[in-house]
């Protein structure tokens with residue numbers, strides 16, 4: 031019997047200066063992606079975050095009116111740990127974010143404001159691979175982000191954005207999907223891993239509601255296992271995997 035062939039992941043594109051990461055919830059980037067972001071900001075690149083919701087429906091024991099502001103604070107602290115100061119929130123409702131033109135317009139507007147070459151989002155597919163079902167918010171935001179990268183460059187789509195002074199930006203060259211079951215590329219996570227752990231730990235209220243495990247043991251265990259699985263396909267280096275769509 032022959033061993034299944036392991037396809038090596040390619041290094042992420044490096045010729046860019048600005049990235050925008052667009053996700054549904056606080057903590058979406060910290061569960062796997064922020065080690066790469068720490069490395070990129072170390073290199074002097076700019077990374078901004080755009081969150082479709084404040085994650086207000088994410089903690090069973092905390093009502094949304096109290097949960098939203100708390101998770102927004104935790105997300106800003108978490109971003110600061112990996113060198114990200116630009117954090118914007120849209121007001122889509124956590125848990126029932128709808129894929130559609132309203133969401134595409136909001137994301138396209140942010141892309142026009144921030145003019146990134148690289149856009150990052152989270153898995154837009156129905157599953158995480160196999161039978162692990164994804165959440166509808168991730169699917170909606172992931173798909174809308176892939177679409178909005180094109181919308182941002184077309185002046186005739188959402189002409190109201192031009193009236194608001196947001197000229198088209200057709201400079202997005204890649205949309206990179208974190209958490210994809212079919213990754214194509216990876217970013218070295220060695221230098222950023224420790225900060226990624228601290229970044230995830232900033233979501234302390236969420237983690238404490240989620241697990242009885244010590245939060246630091248939990249965060250380190252999760253992120254290290256993730257980076258080591260990717261290392262098997264990236265020359266043994268701990269890494270963050272992405273599925274990259276070129277434009």
Ligand SMILES: [Zn+2]
Nearest residue numbers: 054055058168
């Ligand atoms: Zn999420």
